[in-house]
Amino acid sequence: MRVLAAMSGGVDSAVAAARAVAAGHDVTGVHLALSKNAATHRTGARGCCTKEDAHDARRAADVLAIPFYVWDMAERFHEDVVEDFVAEYAAGRTPNPCLRCNEKIKFAAVLDRALALGFDAVVTGHHARLGADGLLRRSVDLAKDQSYVLAVLNSEQLGHSMFPLGDSTKEQVRAEAHARGLGVADKPDSHDICFIADGDTQGFLRKHLGSEPGDIVDGSTGEVLGRHDGAFAYTVGQRKGLALGRPAPDGRPRYVLSITPVTNTVTVGPAEALEVTQVDGARTVWIAGEPPTGPIECEVQLRAHGRPAPAVVELDGSAMSARLRRPERGIAAGQAVVAYRPDPAGDIVLGSATITTAS
Amino acid sequence: MAYLDHAATTPMLPEALDAYVATAREVGNASSLHGPGRAARRRVEESRERIAAVLGARPSEVIFTGGGTESDNLAIKGIYWARRPDGRTKVLTGAVEHHAVLDAVHWLGQHEGAEVVSLPVDHEGRVRPDVLAEALDDTVALVTVMWANNEVGTVQPIAELAALAAARGVPLHTDAVQAVGQVPVDYAASGVAALTLTGHKLGGPLGVGALVLGRDVACTPLLHGGGQERDVRSGTLDVPGIVSFAFAVEHAVKHQEQHSQRLAALRDELVERVRAVVPDAVLNGAPTGQPGSRLPGNAHFSFPGCEGDALLLLLDAQDIAVSTGSACSAGVAQPSHVLLEMGADPLSARSSLRFTLGHTSTRADLDALITALPPAVDRARRAGMSR
Numbered sequence: 001m002r003v004l005a006a007m008s009g010g011v012d013s014a015v016a017a018a019r020a021v022a023a024g025h026d027v028t029g030v031h032l033a034l035s036k037n038a039a040t041h042r043t044g045a046r047g048c049c050t051k052e053d054a055h056d057a058r059r060a061a062d063v064l065a066i067p068f069y070v071w072d073m074a075e076r077f078h079e080d081v082v083e084d085f086v087a088e089y090a091a092g093r094t095p096n097p098c099l100r101c102n103e104k105i106k107f108a109a110v111l112d113r114a115l116a117l118g119f120d121a122v123v124t125g126h127h128a129r130l131g132a133d134g135l136l137r138r139s140v141d142l143a144k145d146q147s148y149v150l151a152v153l154n155s156e157q158l159g160h161s162m163f164p165l166g167d168s169t170k171e172q173v174r175a176e177a178h179a180r181g182l183g184v185a186d187k188p189d190s191h192d193i194c195f196i197a198d199g200d201t202q203g204f205l206r207k208h209l210g211s212e213p214g215d216i217v218d219g220s221t222g223e224v225l226g227r228h229d230g231a232f233a234y235t236v237g238q239r240k241g242l243a244l245g246r247p248a249p250d251g252r253p254r255y256v257l258s259i260t261p262v263t264n265t266v267t268v269g270p271a272e273a274l275e276v277t278q279v280d281g282a283r284t285v286w287i288a289g290e291p292p293t294g295p296i297e298c299e300v301q302l303r304a305h306g307r308p309a310p311a312v313v314e315l316d317g318s319a320m321s322a323r324l325r326r327p328e329r330g331i332a333a334g335q336a337v338v339a340y341r342p343d344p345a346g347d348i349v350l351g352s353a354t355i356t357t358a359s
Numbered sequence: 360m361a362y363l364d365h366a367a368t369t370p371m372l373p374e375a376l377d378a379y380v381a382t383a384r385e386v387g388n389a390s391s392l393h394g395p396g397r398a399a400r401r402r403v404e405e406s407r408e409r410i411a412a413v414l415g416a417r418p419s420e421v422i423f424t425g426g427g428t429e430s431d432n433l434a435i436k437g438i439y440w441a442r443r444p445d446g447r448t449k450v451l452t453g454a455v456e457h458h459a460v461l462d463a464v465h466w467l468g469q470h471e472g473a474e475v476v477s478l479p480v481d482h483e484g485r486v487r488p489d490v491l492a493e494a495l496d497d498t499v500a501l502v503t504v505m506w507a508n509n510e511v512g513t514v515q516p517i518a519e520l521a522a523l524a525a526a527r528g529v530p531l532h533t534d535a536v537q538a539v540g541q542v543p544v545d546y547a548a549s550g551v552a553a554l555t556l557t558g559h560k561l562g563g564p565l566g567v568g569a570l571v572l573g574r575d576v577a578c579t580p581l582l583h584g585g586g587q588e589r590d591v592r593s594g595t596l597d598v599p600g601i602v603s604f605a606f607a608v609e610h611a612v613k614h615q616e617q618h619s620q621r622l623a624a625l626r627d628e629l630v631e632r633v634r635a636v637v638p639d640a641v642l643n644g645a646p647t648g649q650p651g652s653r654l655p656g657n658a659h660f661s662f663p664g665c666e667g668d669a670l671l672l673l674l675d676a677q678d679i680a681v682s683t684g685s686a687c688s689a690g691v692a693q694p695s696h697v698l699l700e701m702g703a704d705p706l707s708a709r710s711s712l713r714f715t716l717g718h719t720s721t722r723a724d725l726d727a728l729i730t731a732l733p734p735a736v737d738r739a740r741r742a743g744m745s746r
Contacts (some may be wrong), residue, residue: 028672069672116742117669 001120002026003162006106007060007068009053011184012125012165014060015173018180019164020123021064028119029061029068032110034077035195056184063182071113073105080104082195086208089232092259093334096304097193099149107157114160121160126150129166129346130158136287137346141169148304151338151352154285166346202233202241212264216242219257219269231259234266237274237330244268255330275327279311281320281337281353288341288350291315298350299340300324302331308347313339320353331358361679361727365656365717366509366537372562372607372718379564379603389596390587399598406605413612414554414571415545422570422588423601427536427557428459429581430570431503433592434532434553435463437578438501439473447500447529449474453486453515454700456505460534461696464503478504483645483652484513484701491520495527502531506538506554510684510697510713511644512657514542521550530576536560536568540611541619541654552576556608558600562718563607567600622716623647623655629714629725630658636733639663643698643711656716659684661698661707665739670712673735679728684713706744 005017007029020027031054054070061068081101088095111122127139128147136158139145153161165173170189177185196204209232216226226244228234238256248254254268279302284291292315299308300322310325322337332355339350362370371379387399404418411418424430439450452464454477467473476494478486486504495502502524507514517533524531530552538544540561546554553576557568572578572591580586584593611618627647633640641661645652662670667683674681684695694708703711714728 028676067672067675069668071668113669113742116738117673118738 002028002118003121003123004110004114004119005029005066005123006110006125007031007057008125008190009056009060009184009187010125010190011174011177011182011187012127012170014057014064014125014182014184015177015180016123016125016162016164017060017066018064018176018182020162021066023164025123027064027066027123029057029064029066030110031057031068031070032073032077032105033070034073034105036074036078056187060182060184063180071110073109076109077101077105077195080109085193085195086205088334089205090209090261091334092231092261094235094332095334096149096336097195098304099152099336102149103152107153107161111157111160121162123162123164125165126163127165127170128163130161130163134158136349137166137343138340138349139166139168140346144170147340147347147349148301148306148336148338151287151336151349152285153287155287158287205233206230214264214266216244216266216268219267219273225254225268228266231261231264231266234259236332242268271329274329274331276329276331276358277324277327279322279324279328279331279337279355279358281322281355282318284315284318284320284351284353286315286351288348291351296350299342299347301338301340302328302355303335308340308342311339313350315351318353320351331355333357361724362719363714363716363724363728364680364682365720366560366654366684366713366715367682368559368565369562369717370719371559371564371603372610374610375563375603375607378606379599382599382602385598387598389598390585399596402598402602403596406601409605409609410569411571413609414539414556415547415549416571417574419574419589420546420571422572422592423596423604424568424570424588424592425594425597426559426566426568427457427534427555430555430557430568431457431459431532431534432463433570433578433581434555434572435460435501435503436467436471436581437591438530438532438553438576439467439471440579441577442500443472447498448472449476449496449499451476451478451491451494451499451502453478453504454480455484455508455510455513455697456503457509457534457536460503460505473500474498480513480700482702484508484511484697485645486515486520488516488519488523492523495524495529497527499524499527499529501552502529504531504533506533506535506544507542507654508644508697509537510695511659511701512537512654512715513644514538514652514654517551518549521552525550525552530573537654539608540615541622541656542651543615544612546571553578558604558607561607561611563604564600567597567604569604618718619650619655622720623650625716625720625722625725626655626658628722629716629728632725632729633658633660633714633732636729637662637736641707643701643703654715656720658714658716659711660714661703661711662736662739663707663710664743665710665736666742666744667710667712669739669742670735673738674728674731677727677731677735679731681728682713682715683711709744 003025007013126146127144129137138147212230215224257269258267295314300311311322338352340347387395389400389403407421408418450473468475521531532553534555536557539556554571559565582593643659694705698708
C-alpha cells in the first residue's frame with residue numbers, strides 16, 4: 001500500500017513509519033506544521049511543532065530513506081482546534097484538543113488530502129491497536145494507551161488508518177528506535193497541550209478571552225466565597241488555584257462543581273458533590289459494528305487517562321447515556337465518554353460521544 | 360530521474376570538477392609568502408583574470424565570496440554603510456528580488472535606519488525604467504534590481520536602469536546569479552556598479568561566488584580579518600573552489616549563445632507540450648519567443664485548482680524533480696512574493712510550479728515530465744486547494 005506517515009518529530013511516529021516501511025509499504029513522511037509562528041527550538045517537553053521537531057522528523061525520514069514533506073496545516077489547526085478550544089472553555093466546557101485534532105486534522109484534512117493524492121492510508125504513532133477486524137483496542141501499554149483520543153474516529157476513517165505501535169510498550173518502541181538508528185530514540189515524551197508551550201492554560205485562556213471577574217459561590221448555601229478572573233479558566237473537579245479566603249466550615253477542601261458562563265459564576269463544594277452516576281453525551285460515533293438498540297453492559301472512560309468505570313450504555317439517535325455502576329467524580333462537559341467492551345486481547349472501543357451533562 | 364530544477368542548482372561541469380579535485384590535492388594558502396603559497400595565489404589571480412575577461416570587468420573588480428547570498432549582502436549593506444554618512448539613506452529595491460536581497464534590504468530598514476522603497480513590477484515581473492526614474496533622488500544610497508528573476512525568469516532592463524541611476528550618481532547593484540551563462544552579461548557595458556554571481560548555478564561548485572565591484576564604489580566590509588579581497592572581504596581564499604568556479608564561469612559565458620539557443624528550443628517545446636496536455640495551464644512571466652526578455656531555461660506555470668506542493672510531491676514520486684519556486688521556512692511553502700507582486704491572487708500563486716532546464720537537460724526529461732504531468736494534475740486537482 002501507499003501510506004502517508006504523519007511524523008511529529010517524536011519517537012513514536014518515527015518508529016510507526018519505520019514499521020510501515022518494514023511491512024513493505026510504500027511510505028511517504030509528512031510533518032504537519034501546526035503553528036503559524038513556529039518557535040526555533042523546543043522548550044521543555046511541551047510543544048510539537050517547532051522547527052526543531054520538523055528537523056527531527058526529517059532526519060528520521062532520511063534514516064528510513066523515505067520521501068519527506070512538510071504540510072502547512074497551521075490555519076486549519078488554528079480554526080478547528082485552537083479556536084474551538086477557546087470557544088469551548090468560554091462556554092464552560094472542558095475540551096480535549098488532541099481528540100479534536102484527530103477528528104478534524106489528522107484523520108480528516110490530512111487523510112482526505114492523502115487519499116486524494118493517491119495514498120491508501122495514514123499511519124501514525126498513536127498507542128492503540130487496530131486489527132484486521134476493524135476493531136479499535138487499547139494499547140498493550142495501558143499507561144500510554146491513546147484509544148480514548150481516537151475513539152472519535154468513524155469506521156471510514158479507521159478503515160484508512162494504521163497504528164503499528166499498539167502491540168508494543170513505550171520501552172519497546174524506544175529500544176526499537178535505538179536499534180534502527182533513529183536519533184529521536186531518547187527524545188522526551190511530549191505532554192499537555194502542544195499549542196500552549198509554557199503549559200499555562202489559564203494564562204492562555206485569559207490572553208484569548210480577556211479577564212472577566214465574577215463570583216465563586218458555595219453550591220449548597222449560595223454564599224459568595226471569593227472572586228475569580230474569568231469563569232472560563234476553571235474546570236469541573238479542579239481544586240487548586242481557587243484562592244478562597246475562607247476555609248469550609250468542616251475544614252475539608254472544596255472543588256469546582258460547575259461553571260455557569262451566563263452568570264459568570266463558578267460553583268464550588270465538597271468532593272461528594274462532584275459525584276455523578278449519570279452521564280449524557282451527544283454526537284455519538286459508534287465504531288464496533290451496528291449501534292445497539294437496547295441498553296448494554298460495558299465500561300466507560302470519562303477523561304483522558306481516566307480509569308474505566310462499569311456502566312450501562314444506551315443510545316438514542318446521536319445521543320448516548322451512561323448509567324454508572326458506581327459514582328465518578330469531576331466529570332466535565334466537553335470531554336468524551338468512550339464506551340469499551342473489556343476483552344483479554346485488549347479492551348475494544350465501542351463508541352464515543354461528547355459529554356453534555358453529568359448528574 | 361528527470362532533473363528539472365537547474366535554477367536551484369545545476370550539475371558541475373566535469374572539467375570544473377576535475378579542476379577542483381586537482382587543485383584540492385595541492386597545499387597552499389594564497390596569503391602565504393613561500394612557494395606553495397605563491398602557487399596558490401597564482402591560481403587565484405589567474406582565476407580572477409579569467410572571470411574578469413569574460414564578464415567585461417577588470418581583475419581588480421572581482422571579489423571572491425562564499426556565494427550569491429554573501430555577495431548580495433556585501434553589496435547592499437556595504438554600499439549602504441559607505442554612503443549613509445553623506446545623508447543617503449534610501450534603498451530602492453525591485454519588488455521581486457530574491458530573499459538574499461530583500462531580507463538584507465529590510466534588515467537595513469529595521470536596524471540601520473534605511474528607508475526602503477520597493478519598486479513595483481509589471482505583470483511580467485519587470486521593473487519599468489520610468490518607475491525607477493520617479494523614485495530616484497539625492498537621498499538614495501543604492502538601487503538593487505536583479506538581472507533575471509529566479510522564479511519566473513523575467514530579464515530586467517538592467518542597462519537602462521543602471522544608466523538612470525548613474526545619471527543621479529547612484530550605484531546600482533544587480534543579482535545576476537541566474538543570468539550569467541543564460542543571457543549576455545557584460546559588467547562594463549551594463550553600467551552597473553556591483554554584480555553578484557555564484558558558482559553552482561553555472562556548473563561550478565557550491566559555496567563560492569563573486570561580487571564584481573567597481574573600483575570607485577565605496578563598500579564597507581561585512582567580514583573583517585585578513586583583508587584578503589581588496590580589504591572588502593576577509594577570509595582564507597578557497598583556492599580549489601575559485602579555480603573550479605573560474606573554469607565554469609569562463610565556459611558558461613563563452614558558450615552562452617549556443618547553450619541559450621539549445622535551452623530555449625527545449626524550453627519552448629516543454630511549454631508547448633505542457634499546454635497540449637494541460638490546456639488551462641498558465642505560463643507566468645514574459646512570453647517565450649522574445650529572446651532577451653526571459654531566461655531560456657525557465658518555464659513557470661500556474662495549474663488552476665492544483666496546489667503546487669501536491670504536484671511537486673506527485674512528480675517527485677515519479678522521479679521528476681521540480682520546484683514550487685517559493686521561499687521555504689522549515690519547508691513550509693509560502694505563496695510566492697514574486698507572483699503576488701506580479702498581480703497574481705494568492706490562490707494562483709500557490710498553484711504554481713517551476714521547470715528549469717540546464718546543460719544536462721534532454722528531450723527525455725521532457726518526455727518523462729509530459730507522461731507524468733497529466734495524471735499528477737488530475738490527482739492534485741481532486742485533492743484541491745487546502746486552506
